[in-house]
Amino acid sequence: MKIITTLLMLFISIISFAQTSLYGNITDEYGQPIPGVSVQLKGTDQRTISDFDGFFAITTNKEYPYTLEISSVGFEPVTEVVNSGTIEVNITLKEISFLDELVVAASRAPERIFESPVSIERYGINDVKAAPSADFYAGLENIKGVDVNTNSLTFQSINTRGFATFTNTRFVQLIDGMDNVSPSLNFALGNLIGVNELDVQNIELLPGASSALYGANAFNGILFMNTKNPFDHQGISTYFKTGITSQEAAGDNEFYDVGLRMAKAFGDKFAAKVNFAYLRGTDWYASNRDNVLNPGESRAEDPAYDGLNVYGDEVRTALPGIGFVSRTGYDEADLTDYEAESIKFDGSLHYRPFGDDFEIIYAAKVGKGQTMFQDSNRFSLKNFLLQQHKLEVRNDNFFIRSYITAEDAGDAYDTRFAGININRRWKSDQQWFGEYAFAFQQAFSQTGSEELAHSAARDFADTGRFEPGTAEFQNAFNSVTSDPDFETGARFISKTQFTHHDANYNFSHLLGDFADIQIGGSFREYNLISDGTIYTDFDGSIDYSEFGIYSQIQKKLIDDRLKLTGSVRYDKSELFDGNYSPRFSVGYTLGRNRNRNIRASIQTGFRNPTTQDLFIGLDIGEGAVVGSAEANLDRYTRVVNGTQISGRAAYENSYTANSVRAFLQTGGTDTSVLEIANPDIVKPEKVTAIELGYRADFGKLLLDVSGYYNMYQDFIATVDVASPLSGDVGTTEAENSLRAGNFAGFQTITNSTADINSYGAVFGISARVFGNYELNTSYTFAEQDFDQSQDPGFRTSFNTPRHKFKAMFGNENLLRNFGFNTAVRWSTDYIWESAFAVGEVPSFTVFDAQINYRIPALKAKIKLGGTNLTGEEYFTALGTGNIGSQYYIGLYFNNL
Known part of the structure; x- marks a missing residue:
């Protein structure tokens, strides 16, 4: 194919007097071809990309001499001047340091990772391809400082810096600027209905508070997944993966995963792309029969046995x-039935009416899936549908974006x-x-x-x-x-949606060297629709809105070595008072070669109570979860032992559940153990985060160290309470009601008055060893500072190991067209706390590996690998299925 293309180009150059043709090859420093490299004729819109062999060809009407601009992510850009008579150009690109790669998320503007004012991680195309995991999203757990809790085969929950649950409302996930959150569940369902692996351009992750630029709920971190633009990445690419999952409880089960991407630029003004991915397999069986109330006792030993699963x-x-x-x-x-399924489809239309620097985009995403999901109960999500539609106008200095996110719970039910x-x-x-x-x-x-x-x-x-x-x-x-009434059925209904509007303008092009200044804002409106199965929307949808505005100024001083960044954001929900989120950071570049950088920042974050925190009204078997919006307290009612009781009783006439349990254990004789609860209604949670960091580039060795201390205020908490069916708390009538078992259990949403802090450190080293082998290691320490005696009934759900170690070792060019990669992760034991279960997660060590072989003639690659190759089953949260091994083989075509 390459020979035919070359001859064709020579023929064209002979018969065409007005055009000149050029072809060439692009390789790295080790002589390996580099696919997907952009080759652009300077001063024009003419552009092409190198193929799987690193080969490119371009034809132009431009007169000699002209200049080619060659660029690719992870390599230093080069220019090549072409003079008369030149028809072949061979170009070698030099790989840049990871710290020199550009990121956008930290400051909402392009900057080197090295100069980022806060900690940031980047996961590029090459990282996606080299991941020793069955899919790229699971591979994110190899990033330093990242926790991934596995709920099921198709649902992993990402978190940083502690306080993680599967309902991870403290962490935000954006896909091309759109919040990937489920409108009713209030968190992203991993990549169940997310991004096609073939379309990933890069991934950026900001650990810690990010509310100053990104608003509510960018509290514990934010993940940005950016996809490929069809102007820059054209063609058809596809993959097919299959293999088995192996688990003691489930046995060996086949799975398969297929994906397709098609993109085409129709001239310089219009381009389009479509993506499709389908995965089907068998989920990890959850078969833990441990007694929740009386650990160690079986059904035969305990008449009141309550098994975990x-x-x-x-x-x-x-x-x-x-x-x-x-x-x-x-x-x-x-x-x-433990069937795991994910169907993802998306497409976008791109229009550039005035050249490369102005673009109008319409994008649509539709995802449908089936998985197990764990919250206060275990839910089987069947035919769960999420769709997003976006219209965006942007150039290098601004964007205006509007999108809608809507879901349909399908046939989901509470197990x-x-x-x-x-x-x-x-x-x-x-x-x-x-x-x-x-x-x-x-x-x-x-x-x-x-x-x-x-x-x-x-x-x-x-x-x-x-x-x-x-x-x-x-x-x-x-x-x-199929019955949505929890008195008689188990199905839950949700057709909840929200609309979101976002805008940003960067004035740096107008201000020259003075400073980089940008302003922006957002507006979001919720429409809660569950027909009373999740929310108390018995009489129609519950609607409310929130907005935010922000500004940032960034200035370099002292020969551009000192970088100062200041940001502030104001957010207001119609249900709460407004909130300011400032951030200030300073970074300084050291060394004659500018190869070391220190940074310090103090930033704030906040999160509004979720839609469920506010308006949920859900029976969970032994009680009910009742949201604490003032309007919700009387909307929820239930009948217990023939007596109707409202949600208001939980907040205004209740004892703590622990004290009622202790009271009954005394036979109802010791009233002194009873503790009145009457929790306050919930308000926004806040955090102040202090961070110090150091980055250094020593050539073949890169060092990145950071430490943080987080101070929380009004930490959103769940408190279990019991409300007597008669009498006011503190009276003999109420105590007699408790003795007779006439009380209702509730889980309330409130704020803890306890002092809650957390701190930690991340230490990472990336090195090139033994020639061109890549070694990446990291150590993470995380700890909370919380005195349980200040709030005995409160669970912080820190849910994070104190110590984690990760290492990756590989070589994508071990032999010609042959590469490999390995990963190991070790975690200490930790306590898992959630509304579903509380208990210990034992220490575990996981080893993953993959080998791959490239077939340039077919523009293909074969990838063979496995996860948890030792076969030692483990789990990251109580109540989920044990994670076994997964073995896979994948075939990729034209995945540039």
Whole structure:
């Protein structure tokens, strides 16, 4: 193909008197071809890119001499002057230091990583291709300082600097400037409905508070995924991956993953692209049967057994003379098929009416998926649909962007309520417990053994129970999971959406060397629509809005060695008072060769309570979660033991759940242990973050060290409370109500009054060793400073190991067209806290590896690899399935 192209170019040069043609090859310092390099004729819009062999060809009407501008991410740009008679040019590009690569996220303007005012990580095209993981998103866990909690095969949750849950509302994920958050769940579902691997241009990650430029909820970090522009990256590329997942509970199961990208520029003014990706496999089975309430005791030993991944046994009661007894539950595997699926489609139209520096973009993204999701309960997301539509106008100095994000929960359901209500479809709680009590008394009178009596009572009460695999069970399951009333069903409905408008203008081109000044703002409006299954929107959608404005000034001094940056943002939600978020940073470049840099910053962040924090009204089996917006307190009601009670009781007439539990353990005799709760309604959470950092480029060795200290104010917390069904707290009537078991359990959303701080450090080294082998290592330390005695019932959900170590070692040019990469991650044990479960996550070590072989003649690459190759199963959060091994082979075509 290359020979044919060359001959064709020579032929054209002979017969065309008005045109000149040029071709050439582009390689790196090791003689390896570099695909995807931009070759542009200076002063014109004529441009091409190198192919899989590093080969390029360009034809022009321009007279000699003319200049070619050659550039590629990760390499120093070069220019090549072409004189008369030259028809072939061979170009060698020199790889630049990682610290010299450009990033945009830290200051909303291009700058070298080396000079970034705050910590920032960059993950480029080459990193995506070399990742020793089955997909690029999972490979992000190899970035220093990053935690990835695996909820399921298709849903990983990214976080930095602690306080992570799967409902990670402290971390923001943007795709081409659009917030990828689920409007109702309030967090991104990993890459379930995100970006096609073939379309990734680069990824930038800002750990820590970023509210000064990005507003609410850019609190613990923000991830930017930027895709390829069809003007710059044209052609058709595709991949096909297949393999197996291997887990003790699930066995070996096949998966496959296919992707396609097509992009075309129709002249200099119009371009378009489309992407499609489809993944299907089997999720990690969650089969933990540990007793939540009485650890170590089995169902046979504990009549009130409540298994972690067993549902339906949350329903329990105290039987007179017998004690607490729970109904028999169903394993999670009985209540979901564990099919994992992700379908992603997106397309965009690009128009440049005035040349390269002005562009109008319409983009649409549609994603549909199936996965397991864990919050206060475990949810099976089936046919979950998210779509986004964006219109953007931009050039090098400004952008104006508007988009809408809308979701449809599809056939999603709560597995806990599926178990509870399948039981109830067969037999009511009243009948079941009545039969249990009768059979217990009969058996005990005959045997005198409580253990035998409990066993006989359960067998008697369970007679005729719907067994998994039977038609009766399947009929009940289908009925329950299609019923949106949690009194009788398990399905949840959400068609929630939000619209967002964003604008920014950078005045630096008007101010010369004076300073870089930019201003911007945003506006967002929520429309909460769940038909009362998640929110208290029984009578129509709940709507509210928020806006923000910001400005930043950046100035270089002292021979451009000193860089000062100041930012401030004002945000206002219609439900809360306004909030200011300032940031100030200073950076100084040291050394004769300007190869060392120190930085310091103090910045603030805040996050508004989420839509669920404000307007949720959701039964979770043993109680209900009630949002604390003032308008929500009376909107939510439930009936407990024949008495109707509202959400207001949770906030204005309640004891702490722990104290009620202690009171009942005394037989209701010691009222001194009772503690009145009455939590305040929630308000925005704030953080002040101080960071110091040092970067150095010693040639073949790069060093990046940072440390931070975070101080939180009004930390948003969940507090479990119990409200008596009669009487005001502190009265004898209320105490008698508790003794009789007449109380309602609630999970409230409020703010902790305790002092909560966190601190940590990240140490990273990147080096080229043994010639052209790449070695990257990092160590992360993270710790919280929290005195539990200040707020005994509060869970911070820090959920982060104190120590983490990561290392990657590889060589993409080990032999001609052959490369490899490996990764190892080690974590200490840590305590996982969430509304679903609390417990220890043991220490784990994970080893991943891949080898790849390039086939230039076919513009193809074969990639063979595996994750968790030791086979030692582990988990990153309590209640999820153990993560086994994944083995894969992938074939990529024209992935430049």
